Each structure stands twice: as structure tokens, then as C-alpha cells.
Amino acid sequence: MAVIHDVMPAYELFQPTDVEGAIALLNEHGESARVLAGGMDTWDWLKDRTKRVTALVDLAGIQELREIRATADGVDIGALAPLSTVVKDPEIQQNYSVLAEAANKVATPQIRNQGTIGGNVSQDTRCWYYRAGWPCYRAGGNICYANTPASLNREHAILGADRCVAVSPSDTAPALIALDARMVVQNRSGEREIDAATFFIGPGTDIEQMTVLRTGDVLTTIRIPNAWSGASFYFEKVTDRKSWDFPLVNVASALRVEGGVIQDARIAVGGVAAKPLRLFRVEQAIIGQPANEETAAAAGELAVRGAEPLRLNGYKVPLMRNLVKRSIRGQETV
Amino acid sequence: MADFKLIGQSFAPQDLVAKITGRAKYAEDFRAEGMLFTKLLSSPMPHCRVRSIDYSAALELEGVVAVLTPDEVPQEEHPFEPALTNEPVYEGEPILAVAAVDEVTAANAIELIRVDYEPLPFVLNPLDSLRPGGPDANTGGNVYNGREITTLKWDQSVFDGVGPDQMPIGPGTEEDQWEYGDLEAGFANADLVIEETLYCQSVSHHPMEPRTSMAYWQNGKLYMHGSAQSTAQARRAIADRVGVELDDVFFIAEYCGGGFGSKIRGSVLEVIPALLSRKAGRPVMMRITRAEETMMGRARPGMLGHARLGMRRDGRITALDLFLVQDNGPYSRQGDSSTSGDVSALGYTPEAMRASTVSVLTNTPPRAAQRGPGGVQIVSMLAPVVSRAARQLGVDPLQVHLVNAPNHETEFGRGPYPITSAYVTEALTQCGELFNWSERRQRSGQRNGSKVRGVGMALSPYYGGTSGWDGLVVIRPDGKLYIHQGVGNLGTHSVVDTAKAAAEALDFPWENTEVVWGHSSRHLPHSSSQSGSQTTHAHTRANWVVGEFAKTLLQELAALELGGSSSAYQVSGGRVFGPGGSLTFAQAAERAIARGGKFDGHELPEDINDMTRTSATALAGQGLVAAAKDNLPHTARTYSFVVSMIELDLDLETGMHEILNVTSVADCGTVLNPRSLIAQGNGGVIQGIGIAQSFKWAIDPTWGVHLSKRIEATKPPTMLDIPTELIFAAVDLPDPQNPVGSKGIGEPPVGAGAGALVCAIEDAMGGQHPSHQPLTPDKILSIVENDCLPCGRLETHV
Missing domain, CATH: 3.30.365.10 (Aldehyde oxidase/xanthine dehydrogenase, molybdopterin binding domain)
Known part of the structure; x- marks a missing residue:
């Protein structure tokens, strides 16, 4: 049968007003349903007829999911909070600025108004072969079109590839990992909290999924503990153009430095693997070291160890190295 | 420098408010009674032949009204591009169009079509086609020599002689080579000679407005809403592509959301809604998506x-x-x-x-x-x-x-x-x-x-x-100067800016001037396309010339009406005045109508284009009508x-x-x-x-x-x-x-x-x-x- 893209087919739209209602609908419709947050990822798939649903469960009407609340030990961000709200939130700006900065680098003002933080961390990969509907591993097939001797793979993975070489496109994900955020997920069995770094999964765990979310799950809250409140933060995103672009590589870090010595650290990198990578090894190596150029440079080198570039993405190795270095040193200015 | 009153002044074109407030209507904004939408079946691969196609299930789908196939559109011989084809030469090339009551139905119908494609060899990088035995993009050959398609393959030694990152230099095509001066002496006289491999990528035009169009027929005449860089040129192109007389085409394109050269004479795709509408007996809208614009745009x-x-x-x-x-x-x-x-x-x-x-x-x-x-x-x-x-x-x-x-x-x-x-x-x-x-x-x-x-x-x-185009103006009994423009309204303001030359030549206040454009039924002159940076030069010339001609007519008219010699009369501020008194433009328009002949468009200059003649003839008797060809020197x-x-x-x-x-x-x-x-x-x-x-x-x-x-x-x-x-x-x-x-x-x-x-x-x-x-x-x-x-x-x- 012939293929046509770019015309959204009909589906049934449900607009529950509470989380329980959403979960009931998701269970009722099973695999043929999909959760809708801001739609910045979902509508692309539907419009292209590459992924199809019969029911769309729109969470926009669940007011509690849109709120950002300061708590006794941090801040709870409703998964439906628009990215622009996250950017402007005073509590986040003051104490967890790395997240505000990361959210502010997503796409464009219009997309930040429409796109949500829950959607930003749950979004699918942007591998252009996969999104064009090619029957690759991630789409249930048995080939990776992005990893052949002629493939166009400058945006693809240098680390953690396993058959699939797609990368995580999220800008907020590395920031959330650097903040030790926890993802609150609800389904009909109840509520669970997942560490941000384990919320994201690579192809070795499940080649068709980017996160641990499964049918019937609703990501309700992103919980930021106050552990890193007011730490020394860094976020940087490298792109082909300065707006409306996914990261070639991005980096987020949180450092506690006392007397010029790094006491504690979190560093996460996006755009290099199917999931945003928390750099445990690098964190361990720099704790106790002076916060200087030498430590930063060594950390950069360590970060890219084991990188396996594809035909066109070898530049990501020095880029990731440099960004990790800058995440510790800061942007060098003389 | 001449002392101009209008030329050189900043001012806002009259369509500005409509554009800023969203009231301006582009092709996609129009609706017609019973209008259908069409979606296209397009080639999934860069070069193939359609072996067989079965769209019976699509036709049976409720809401589907008609299907248009390549057999029903003019099949131009390569290299001219058909609107639909059974041998697509690029991915995304339209093969078949379905008209239905809405786009979702049309798209669902496309998915019911069974097509058997025979993949053909394809080439993406021109150098691959120049290699011995390299693929040709078209069955007719791989290179142009002048306007002819021929086959050119370079000897293997051309490729062997250079490294993988060096440009191989084989023979060019004969008609595309020239030189002047003594090249070797030039290099010998240089203090430095450097060599470099050059590369520049292909990029889409991507105007903000895709090439959407809508067509309907009334009494055997085609009404086409489209997006074009010239109302005059696109109308002619539509008539040629659809196979109807120029006078049977009305082209409406008051606003063009950019073209950058991709809509110089409209779009070849306009044939699809035109013919589908004729077949279905209902208006047809063809909206082009951004992804389609990448492929079918330019x-x-x-x-x-x-x-x-x-x-x-x-x-x-x-x-x-x-x-x-x-x-x-x-x-x-x-x-x-x-x-x-x-x-x-x-x-x-x-x-x-x-x-x-x-x-x-x-x-x-x-x-x-x-x-x-x-x-x-x-x-x-x-x-x-x-x-x-x-x-x-x-x-x-x-x-x-x-x-x-x-x-x-x-x-x-x-x-x-x-x-x-x-x-x-x-x-x-x-x-x-x-x-x-x-x-x-x-x-x-x-x-x-x-x-x-x-x-x-x-x-x-x-x-x-360029030069040599026509100008057409009318001074009506309402006292206003109407400047007719066949160029498009591309967003560059030149449709309005160049009209100022006619008002300048007549020393006429701009606030009483109307620029007429964007709809071929408004009687437009033979104008250039808004491309190749032609418009400013071409239509300041044409409008200046027609302004001067209108001035001459006014002077002659005044002499006849008021006495004295025409050269004794001056034109300024909306009046023609001289020894025998003065006439306002409103009065002059009435006198021109009364006198007829060359004053009101019943007699026209010999050298104007037929399109201008038709338009001026339609306007004849409505005021002082001046049509003129730009014959100024351009040496x-x-x-x-x-x-x-x-x-x-x-x-x-x-x-x-x-x-x-x-x-x-x-x-x-x-x-x-x-x-x-x-x-x-x-x-x-x-x-x-x-x-x-x-x-x-x-x-x-x-x-x-x-x-x-x-x-x-x-x-x-x-x-x-x-x-x-x-x-x-x-x-x-x-x-x-x-x-x-x-x-x-x-x-x-x-x-x-x-x-x-x-x-x-x-x-x-x-x-x-x-x-x-x-x-x-x-x-x-x-x-x-x-x-x-x-x-x-x-x-x-x-």
C-alpha cells in the first residue's frame, strides 16, 4: 500500500481532569493509546502516520500536573509544566538555575510555551531514519540504517550503542540528572519514584524505548531535592544554529567547591548516547581535586574514553571532551 | 541628481496593514462552494517506473470524488517537467492526485492505493554520473550541452589522477566554456598561484508560503488562486501548462508569501488542482506541506x-x-x-x-x-x-x-x-x-x-x-491615477515602489494614486517576473515611460480643449495647466472619454505587447488611458x-x-x-x-x-x-x-x-x-x- 505523510489521521481524544481518570483510560485502551502532553513529539509521529493510535489521552486538563511547588526539601515540578514556566520559576532560577538554563535552550519560545518538561524528558529520539518510518531495530526491524558505511550519522551516538545508534535529544534531562532529580510515576498499581539517571534507558535494556515508562504509566512529577541547591552549575549546548535545534552535544554539571577543591560533583551529557549519560567515573575522579584547568582537562579526556565514533560523528569525541572540561572549568575567558 | 518628490522617500506600501493584521488573503485562505481537497501520491524513491497502479479501493472510499493520473495531464518531453508522472526522477515527485471532501479522506485514500514500482538506477552526486559506467539521472542522458541533454562520461584516468578529496577535472560541455586574455601569461605574471577545490551545497528555497493553489472553473474559464512572482507571467504559464487560451485564465495572487525564485512563473503543480477541478466539476484546493515543499518546491x-x-x-x-x-x-x-x-x-x-x-x-x-x-x-x-x-x-x-x-x-x-x-x-x-x-x-x-x-x-x-516591458495607467473621472502592475507582490514592496515612477513623471500626489495588481481580471500590463532583480530597474523604466506618455496625452488634450500649443502646458499636482487655463485630472479624464481615440484607450501604440493591448482595450473609455512600451536606451x-x-x-x-x-x-x-x-x-x-x-x-x-x-x-x-x-x-x-x-x-x-x-x-x-x-x-x-x-x-x- 502506498505511503503518505503529513496528514494527521483521525483518533479519539480523551481529556481527563485527574490522574486516576487518565490511568483508567490508558488501561482501557492499552497499546493503542498514547499520552499527550504538549504534543511536540506526539503530533509529529501522528501527523506522519508513522505511529498510530486510536486514542489520545490528553493530560492538559489535569491542573495539578501543571504546577510547580516548593516543598520542604526541594521543588516538585508537575510534568505538564510548560518549559517556559520552568524557565521563569523564581525558585528554580534561584536555586537550581542549571535546569532553567537548560529549559531555556530548548527549541524556540513557541515550543517552550507549548512543550512540557515531562514531554521533554519522555520524548523519543530524533534519529531521522527512525522518525521517517524506516523499519529499523528501534521500530521493531532488524537493521540500523544510521550505522552503515554510507549512513548520515553526524548526530548519532559515540557511546553506549547497541545495534541502535540513536541519541537522547533532551536538554533538560542532563540538568535533571545533575540535580539528582527523581521522576514520580503513577499507574494503577500506585506511585513509584525513579532516579533520573535510571529513568532513561539505552538500547541494551529496551531497544524500542527511551525511558522506563510503560503502557499505563503517567509521569506526574519531577522532584528536585535540595541536595544541590545553590551549587555551582554549568549548562552548555552545542548546535548548528542558535535556536530551534537539538543538541549535537549538551552538558550539565553541579559542583560543590570549597577552598578551591571539588567536594562533590554531578556531570551529565546528552546527545552522545541513547540516554543522557551521568559520568560517574569522571565525578569520582574529580572529587578531592582542585577545581582548575588541569583537573578539567583530565576529566574531559576521561569522559570520552571508550567512545566509538561512526562515519560522520567523530567530532563528537573532542566536542564532548571540551564540554566536560568546560563544565568543570567554566567557559575560559581571558 | 534629479530632484524627485517620491523617489528616495521612505513610505509604507498600502498592503502593510493587511499583512500585519493577517487580513491579507493568500491562496490557502480562499474557499469556494463545494470545494474539495487533494493529496498527492508521490514517489518513495529517487528514480523509478510505475509498473502498475491500482486505485480502485481509493475511489470506493466514502468522500473520494476523483483521481487524476499522469495520463490525464500533459506529458512534456524531458527535460520539461510534467505535473504527474509514471517515471519519477526524484523522491517525492507526484504520481497521482486524489480529490476528496477533506484532506484526511484524501490521505486515507492514498493509503489504499497499490503501486508496483520498478526501481531505476539513480545518482545524487554529479561526479558519480560522470564516471565511466556511472548512472544517469534520466534515461535520455546525464548532462546539458546548451539546452540539449547529452551523455558525458569522463575517462577513468581523470579520476585516477587525483586523490579522493581533490576535484577531478574532465572535459566540460562544449557550449559552456569561454576564456579571454592570456591565461598562462597571467599565471606567469602572478606572485602567487593558488589552487583550491570548491564546494557549495544545494539548498531549498523554502519561502514562508508553500506553493499552495486552488482552482475552479466557471463557464469554461479557469480561476486559479496561487502564489507567484509575477501575475502576468504566471497567468501565461498556467494557460500553457493546462492547455487553454490565455484569455480563459484568471489568475489571482494578490499576496505572495515569498518565492526567492521558486515561483517565478507560478508552479508546475498548479496543473493538478486545475485539471482535477475540471474533472470533478468542483473547486479543488491543493495545500502543500513543508515537507512537500522541500521535495516539490525548488x-x-x-x-x-x-x-x-x-x-x-x-x-x-x-x-x-x-x-x-x-x-x-x-x-x-x-x-x-x-x-x-x-x-x-x-x-x-x-x-x-x-x-x-x-x-x-x-x-x-x-x-x-x-x-x-x-x-x-x-x-x-x-x-x-x-x-x-x-x-x-x-x-x-x-x-x-x-x-x-x-x-x-x-x-x-x-x-x-x-x-x-x-x-x-x-x-x-x-x-x-x-x-x-x-x-x-x-x-x-x-x-x-x-x-x-x-x-x-x-x-x-x-x-x-531588464528593460522593454510595458506600463499602463488610467486617470479616471474620480481624479485618481491608477497604475496597473503585472509583477507579483513578493513582499519586496517593488510592486508599489516601482509604481512611484509613473506618479513622479506626472508630478502627481501619491495619496491619490492607486496601484492595481494581483488579479488578472484587473487588466494588467505585460510585466516582468519579480525575479533576477529585474523589477526595480525594469518597472521604474516602464512606469516612467508610461507616466511621460500620459503627460503628453494630457498636454495634447489640454491644448485641444483650452487652446494653445501642447508644449505650453505643464502637468503638476493633479492638474494640467497653461495659457488657456487648467484642467484637473478628473476633468481631463472626462474630456479624454468624450474625445475617445488615443485619449481613452481606443487607439493604442503599435509596439505594446498583446497582453497590455488586451488589458488597455478592456479599460478603454474609463478615463485617460495610457499604455506604453519602455523603449528607452539600454546599451x-x-x-x-x-x-x-x-x-x-x-x-x-x-x-x-x-x-x-x-x-x-x-x-x-x-x-x-x-x-x-x-x-x-x-x-x-x-x-x-x-x-x-x-x-x-x-x-x-x-x-x-x-x-x-x-x-x-x-x-x-x-x-x-x-x-x-x-x-x-x-x-x-x-x-x-x-x-x-x-x-x-x-x-x-x-x-x-x-x-x-x-x-x-x-x-x-x-x-x-x-x-x-x-x-x-x-x-x-x-x-x-x-x-x-x-x-x-x-x-x-x-
Whole structure:
């Protein structure tokens, strides 16, 4: 049968007003349903007829999911909070600025108004072969079109590839990992909290999924503990153009430095693997070291160890190295 | 300079409020009783043949009204492009159209169609087609020789003689070679000879408004709402494509959401709603999506090439040997590579030069002239070569441009062609002062942490206008002057700006003037397309001429009505007055109608075009009707020039750059509308910067399928990629062969912006530079780290 893209087919739209209602609908419709947050990822798939649903469960009407609340030990961000709200939130700006900065680098003002933080961390990969509907591993097939001797793979993975070489496109994900955020997920069995770094999964765990979310799950809250409140933060995103672009590589870090010595650290990198990578090894190596150029440079080198570039993405190795270095040193200015 | 009242004044065109408030209606905004929507079945592969197609299930779907197949549309012989085809030569080429009550139904119907495709060999990179035994994009051959398609394969030794990243240089096509001067002597006299492989990518036009159109028929006449760069030219093209008489086509296109050359004569796709509507007996709307626009819209041909350039110690270019292979796409021959030769000959006036080009057919989206066609490619490819030569000889790049600058006396290139004017030294000097070149240049190469400063410049010449078109004005009994314009309303304001010439010639107040455009039933004259920077020059001339002619008619009329000799009468402020008294324009219009004959359009000049004659005849008797052909002398080529200078910081750790300043100065003759000029100029410069920094195609080489069909992947520049302050100025000196002194300005800013950005990056990198646009961070970093590109030096669409 012939293929046509770019015309959204009909589906049934449900607009529950509470989380329980959403979960009931998701269970009722099973695999043929999909959760809708801001739609910045979902509508692309539907419009292209590459992924199809019969029911769309729109969470926009669940007011509690849109709120950002300061708590006794941090801040709870409703998964439906628009990215622009996250950017402007005073509590986040003051104490967890790395997240505000990361959210502010997503796409464009219009997309930040429409796109949500829950959607930003749950979004699918942007591998252009996969999104064009090619029957690759991630789409249930048995080939990776992005990893052949002629493939166009400058945006693809240098680390953690396993058959699939797609990368995580999220800008907020590395920031959330650097903040030790926890993802609150609800389904009909109840509520669970997942560490941000384990919320994201690579192809070795499940080649068709980017996160641990499964049918019937609703990501309700992103919980930021106050552990890193007011730490020394860094976020940087490298792109082909300065707006409306996914990261070639991005980096987020949180450092506690006392007397010029790094006491504690979190560093996460996006755009290099199917999931945003928390750099445990690098964190361990720099704790106790002076916060200087030498430590930063060594950390950069360590970060890219084991990188396996594809035909066109070898530049990501020095880029990731440099960004990790800058995440510790800061942007060098003389 | 003449003392003008309207020319040279900033003012807002009358469509401004409608555009800003969203009240302006574009093709997609129209609805007609019983209107259907159509969706297209398009080719999933770059070259194939439809073995069989079964759309019976689609026709049975509720809501589907009609299907249009290739057998039902005129099948032009290659290289002319049909609207639907059974042998697609690019991915996305339309094969069949379904009309249904709504788009979802039409799309669902497409999914019910069974097609059996026979894949055919395809080619994406022109060099692959030139190899012995290489694939041809079309069964008829692989290259253009003049307007003919022939087959050209290079000997294997051509490829064996060069490394993988060096440009192979085989024979060009016969009709596409020229030279002047003594090339070898030029190289012998040079203090430096450098050679460089050249590369410029193909990019889509991507106007904001895709080529959506809507058609219906009434009483055997076709009404077409579309988007075009010329109402007059598109109407004729529609009549030809659909196969009906010109008088049976009404074309409505009051607003055009951009074209950049991709809608010069409308779009070949307009045939689809036209014929589908005739078949279904109902109006049909065809909305084109952004992804479809990437494929079925148009694109700039990319180029691969080689330059050998000789420079004397004083910066004078003694010899230029240019070889270009053009990625022509699958259909009509593109003039870009030929223009590239002319532009480099004029911009650098080499003492001796040779240009040789080959235009190779490929199975990639169809090409069309894109703003500065050929100019943008060659300026962005050659400017860094000149910059590098200047660096090696220790000459300042501005000095190099001054030494080689053309002037009014210059006769350039293969002609050699004389030019009407060239205030290039003035433009270079003014730009240098505005930008503060010498001071900024001192900062070239300065390090600030990981950042390094780069300062670059480029000069971009481009054709500045044609002549010989018609003007048509009516002075009606309401006392108003109606200026009819057959050009499009592309957004450049020139539909209105050029009309001012008629009012200026009549010394008539602008507030009583109406510009009539955008709907062929409003009786439009034979006008140029709004392309090739023609309009400003062509239609200030035509409107000046018709204004002068109307003035003559008014003087003659006054003499007849009031007595005395016609030469004793003057025209000013909406009156004709002289020894016998005066007439207002309103009175003159009434008297013209009463007298008839040549005064009210019943007798028309012999030399006007038939389209103008038809329009003027339809207007006859409605007032004083003047129609005239531009017969003013035009004895040389008209060229405009733009110089751009850019300062930026390049971060060697990320490959990203931050533009600090962009300053440009144009020689476009007398400025018609200063505010419009700045918008046009900066818009073009930004477009060029985007081509140099991020705009691209990505086509999978194995499958020939496009991967960057949407804006977020094809990456034109964004607001944040340019500095908030852009400076654009003009020397504002008159061209002698235009009655108001103006030349076109649409094209040349693009090459200037692209070239200046590439040179600024080249400068920041100390001459070590990717030479492979766009200059994205991956390429910069790969050069910095490994001194090589991530992709092949001659790899296209990557």
C-alpha cells in the first residue's frame, strides 16, 4: 500500500481532569493509546502516520500536573509544566538555575510555551531514519540504517550503542540528572519514584524505548531535592544554529567547591548516547581535586574514553571532551 | 541628481496593514462552494517506473470524488517537467492526485492505493554520473550541452589522477566554456598561484508560503488562486501548462508569501488542482506541506569545482581558471554555473580568465533560480580563496577588492560586456568606513580563551535589471491615477515602489494614486517576473515611460480643449495647466472619454505587447488611458553590487561562532525607498549567512531518500544567529540608463552575506578552513582537531 505523510489521521481524544481518570483510560485502551502532553513529539509521529493510535489521552486538563511547588526539601515540578514556566520559576532560577538554563535552550519560545518538561524528558529520539518510518531495530526491524558505511550519522551516538545508534535529544534531562532529580510515576498499581539517571534507558535494556515508562504509566512529577541547591552549575549546548535545534552535544554539571577543591560533583551529557549519560567515573575522579584547568582537562579526556565514533560523528569525541572540561572549568575567558 | 518628490522617500506600501493584521488573503485562505481537497501520491524513491497502479479501493472510499493520473495531464518531453508522472526522477515527485471532501479522506485514500514500482538506477552526486559506467539521472542522458541533454562520461584516468578529496577535472560541455586574455601569461605574471577545490551545497528555497493553489472553473474559464512572482507571467504559464487560451485564465495572487525564485512563473503543480477541478466539476484546493515543499518546491543547484588563481603582490588578480560541475537536479537546465563565471569575471576583473562548466542531471529535488543564482555559490566559494591568497601575500583583503574593483568603464568577461554603472570603489570605501575595517581588522586572530576573532568581507555583483516591458495607467473621472502592475507582490514592496515612477513623471500626489495588481481580471500590463532583480530597474523604466506618455496625452488634450500649443502646458499636482487655463485630472479624464481615440484607450501604440493591448482595450473609455512600451536606451548590462563585512568570534572548543557585526553597502543606483532597501538588503545578507553557516540538505546516499525535509533538519538561520544590529547602506548614486537612476537589489546581498561569513571563519582559522558549506561545528572541530573534514571533501547532500 502506498505511503503518505503529513496528514494527521483521525483518533479519539480523551481529556481527563485527574490522574486516576487518565490511568483508567490508558488501561482501557492499552497499546493503542498514547499520552499527550504538549504534543511536540506526539503530533509529529501522528501527523506522519508513522505511529498510530486510536486514542489520545490528553493530560492538559489535569491542573495539578501543571504546577510547580516548593516543598520542604526541594521543588516538585508537575510534568505538564510548560518549559517556559520552568524557565521563569523564581525558585528554580534561584536555586537550581542549571535546569532553567537548560529549559531555556530548548527549541524556540513557541515550543517552550507549548512543550512540557515531562514531554521533554519522555520524548523519543530524533534519529531521522527512525522518525521517517524506516523499519529499523528501534521500530521493531532488524537493521540500523544510521550505522552503515554510507549512513548520515553526524548526530548519532559515540557511546553506549547497541545495534541502535540513536541519541537522547533532551536538554533538560542532563540538568535533571545533575540535580539528582527523581521522576514520580503513577499507574494503577500506585506511585513509584525513579532516579533520573535510571529513568532513561539505552538500547541494551529496551531497544524500542527511551525511558522506563510503560503502557499505563503517567509521569506526574519531577522532584528536585535540595541536595544541590545553590551549587555551582554549568549548562552548555552545542548546535548548528542558535535556536530551534537539538543538541549535537549538551552538558550539565553541579559542583560543590570549597577552598578551591571539588567536594562533590554531578556531570551529565546528552546527545552522545541513547540516554543522557551521568559520568560517574569522571565525578569520582574529580572529587578531592582542585577545581582548575588541569583537573578539567583530565576529566574531559576521561569522559570520552571508550567512545566509538561512526562515519560522520567523530567530532563528537573532542566536542564532548571540551564540554566536560568546560563544565568543570567554566567557559575560559581571558 | 534629479530632484524627485517620491523617489528616495521612505513610505509604507498600502498592503502593510493587511499583512500585519493577517487580513491579507493568500491562496490557502480562499474557499469556494463545494470545494474539495487533494493529496498527492508521490514517489518513495529517487528514480523509478510505475509498473502498475491500482486505485480502485481509493475511489470506493466514502468522500473520494476523483483521481487524476499522469495520463490525464500533459506529458512534456524531458527535460520539461510534467505535473504527474509514471517515471519519477526524484523522491517525492507526484504520481497521482486524489480529490476528496477533506484532506484526511484524501490521505486515507492514498493509503489504499497499490503501486508496483520498478526501481531505476539513480545518482545524487554529479561526479558519480560522470564516471565511466556511472548512472544517469534520466534515461535520455546525464548532462546539458546548451539546452540539449547529452551523455558525458569522463575517462577513468581523470579520476585516477587525483586523490579522493581533490576535484577531478574532465572535459566540460562544449557550449559552456569561454576564456579571454592570456591565461598562462597571467599565471606567469602572478606572485602567487593558488589552487583550491570548491564546494557549495544545494539548498531549498523554502519561502514562508508553500506553493499552495486552488482552482475552479466557471463557464469554461479557469480561476486559479496561487502564489507567484509575477501575475502576468504566471497567468501565461498556467494557460500553457493546462492547455487553454490565455484569455480563459484568471489568475489571482494578490499576496505572495515569498518565492526567492521558486515561483517565478507560478508552479508546475498548479496543473493538478486545475485539471482535477475540471474533472470533478468542483473547486479543488491543493495545500502543500513543508515537507512537500522541500521535495516539490525548488532548490539552488549545488556546485563542485576547482579554482586556480594568480595574484600579484599588490593584490591584482592576474588570472583565474574556473572549473565548475553543477548539480542540476532532474529537470530544466539551470543557468547558475554560467552566471558564476560572469559574476567572478565582473567582481574580480581578472586580467585573464577561463570558465568551464558542466551541468549534470541528478535524481534530487528540482532546481530553480534562487536569489542570486550562481552568484551566491561562486562568491561564497571564491571569496575565501581570494582571502587566502591575500593572506599569503600579506595584502589587506579590502585593498585586494579595491585594486580589482570594476568601474563604469569596465568591460568584463566573455563578451566583453560593457556595464551601465559600477560605483564599487565608492561602496567598498563607504563599507570600510561604516564597519571601521582597518580597526576591526587589527583584531583578526586575537585569542580570548577558546575564542578567536575573525574578520572577513566579500563583494557580490549581480544583474540589476531588464528593460522593454510595458506600463499602463488610467486617470479616471474620480481624479485618481491608477497604475496597473503585472509583477507579483513578493513582499519586496517593488510592486508599489516601482509604481512611484509613473506618479513622479506626472508630478502627481501619491495619496491619490492607486496601484492595481494581483488579479488578472484587473487588466494588467505585460510585466516582468519579480525575479533576477529585474523589477526595480525594469518597472521604474516602464512606469516612467508610461507616466511621460500620459503627460503628453494630457498636454495634447489640454491644448485641444483650452487652446494653445501642447508644449505650453505643464502637468503638476493633479492638474494640467497653461495659457488657456487648467484642467484637473478628473476633468481631463472626462474630456479624454468624450474625445475617445488615443485619449481613452481606443487607439493604442503599435509596439505594446498583446497582453497590455488586451488589458488597455478592456479599460478603454474609463478615463485617460495610457499604455506604453519602455523603449528607452539600454546599451549595456545593468549590474548592482553589495559589499558585506563581518566580524565574529569562533569558539575552537565547540565550533560555534558568534557574529559581532555585519555591515553592508550597496551600489544599487538611486535608492527608491530607503526603508524597503534596508529590509531587502539585510534580509538577503541573512539568507546568505544562513547558507554559509547551517542551511543544507541531507540525502541518504544508499537509498537516495531525503532526511531533512522539515525546517528543523534543513536549518535556515534563526533570529539568534544574527546580531541584533545589522547595518545596510547604499552609495545612492544614479545609474545613467534608468530614468530615476535605480538598479535592482534583490540578489546581490545574499552572496555578500555568505561570502563575508565564510571569509570571517577562514580568517579566524588562520586560513585553515573547511571549504565545504555549511560551516557547521562538526566541520570546524574536525579541521581544528584532525585537519580533515568529517565527510568527503566532494561529498554532496551530507
